[in-house]
Amino acid sequence: MIRFEHVTKSYPDGTTAVDDLTFEVAEGELVTLVGPSGCGKTTTMKMVNRLIEPTSGRILLDGEDISGLDPVQLRRRIGYVIQQVGLFPHKTVLDNTATVPHLLGRPRREARARAAELLDLVGLDPSAYGDRYPEQLSGGQRQRVGVARALAADPPVLLMDEPFGAVDPVVREHLQNEFLRLQSTLRKTVLFVTHDIEEAVRLGDRIAVYGAGRIEQFDTPATVLGAPATPYTAEFVGADRGLKRLSVTPVEPGDLEQPPVVRLDDPADRAAGRLSADGASWAVVLDADGALHGWVPAAALTGAPAAPADGTGPGLRKRAPQGATVRDHARRMDARLPLGAPLRQALSTMLQHDAGWVAVQDGDHFLGVLTPARLHTALRRATTADAANVARDEVSLDTVPGPGVPAPGPAG
Known part of the structure; x- marks a missing residue:
């Protein structure tokens, strides 16, 4: 579904954000891009919807070179969720969610009906939350609206940039669980950027571990944790990677x-x-x-x-009745x-x-x-x-x- 072919992004000051990147994300696959700040993972993601243009190489979306596509039309085919959510403060939750279908030309009633379905899908009752404004929601609820809005046009691809990074750990785990539930049903093709290896392991079908502008290892969470390909990967996933493996090893x-x-x-x-x-x-x-x-x-x-209850003495004999x-x-x-x-x-x-x-x-x-x-x-x-x-x-x-x-x- 998404293919990078020798993609490089360099800036006039000589900085290379991404260097000769080649990898592929299969249809319906969730790939997490994980690494420290400044390693190029967000740049990688933003090149998919042309918020950043590559210096060289090609990016293919469903076999089509995106450089030949109109950027606005391309972005309407791709859901985008960011940490700050970016909801319109003057619009209700329902109207925020209906924004993209409305921009695509759907009648207002149809767009709002679709928005209500999606709010319900992400665990927000539209009858209770649809008429509220973003300021009346918790951080976790705003993130749910952001996910619903990204899904509103039924895009085949979702780009998610640290979407759960601004909430507390308890809410974050709950949002991760909800997103995994959604993904198991919807099977979108997802690029998910995070700096948290535990989040990457928990969510990803495969993980791309970034070094400085390049991928050090691209494999399943179990393999990255169990068999790090480079010393950098081993150090990044941590000495406790054996414990992290508990999250990705099923009971058989x-x-x-x-x-x-x-x-x-x-x-x-x-x-x-x-x-x-x-x-x-x-x-x-x-x-x-x-x-x-x-x-x-x-x-x-x-x-x-x-x-005996206190651990002393011989105890009392209790025979089973006939x-x-x-x-x-x-x-x-x-x-x-x-x-x-x-x-x-x-x-x-x-x-x-x-x-x-x-x-x-x-x-x-x-x-x-x-x-x-x-x-x-x-x-x-x-x-x-x-x-x-x-x-x-x-x-x-x-x-x-x-x-x-x-x-x-x-x-x-």
Whole structure:
């Protein structure tokens, strides 16, 4: 969709902002341009809509050399979102959003209807926010309007220059989540400029890491983090790039442990016998439909001594009553996440619930559990796979044997 061919931008004072740049952005792909201030990433983006003209080389948009296009007409085909948003202060939110469709000749009613649809799409109820003015919105809300306005003409390409840089970290993360949701539906071709490597990793299908006026590495977030191509890239992404990889490494079926499984309505003594035969201290509990309910400790099923609350003394023996079922002893487990969720979410869920494992599901179907040891192995395997340019399931690791799956609960 967007192709740079040996593009250079130099200024009369001898400064070269971009030097011999060649790369391509596929249709529907989100590419983040990341690097320090003054490295040429914003210049690169502005050359796409001819706010800056290249000194040499060609830029192609959908196979067409943009140097032969009328700049105004070109810009109407490209959505543009900047950090300062640039909303018209004298126009309502609805009229701000309808600006581009109206400029393209759509009737006012049609343009406003389209604007209302887009406001709703970015999470702003047009009946509540449409008649407000920009000064009556928070910074995050203004950024949402800016995104809606950029989408109003349904452009195939979006250029975004630090669009979420002027809001606080909590709002910024929320906006990133919303934009990822939008992109998964709309599949626009996006160039996204940022100086924040974590934002670049989180949002980009691929990342272009800029040095001084040139791209040091152009690859997927996982590869940039796992196998930096140059010392500059390794230094820029940081010594903690292994932790950053948690955001781009998904939970896969091969990462999961398979603990014993019992059903809510199983007799307690039968379930206890199964756990005893397996040498297990606990089991996952599913309901009659196979959906995850929680877990049950073997001690609760067998009437073994219960650990005292203060950690002292032998504890009291609590025997399961005759005819009891697993339901009578099962405990809820809210530490769960979907298959394909990033390892970062898995770790966060473990910490949030102070749990020794998280349950992984495909819809409502229970697949297994992810433990801290398995999470670490998954991260190592992904890093090794990217460095060797092989599939993750083709990697085997030498690991130090560790303890089995820990039980969930306050003690982890």
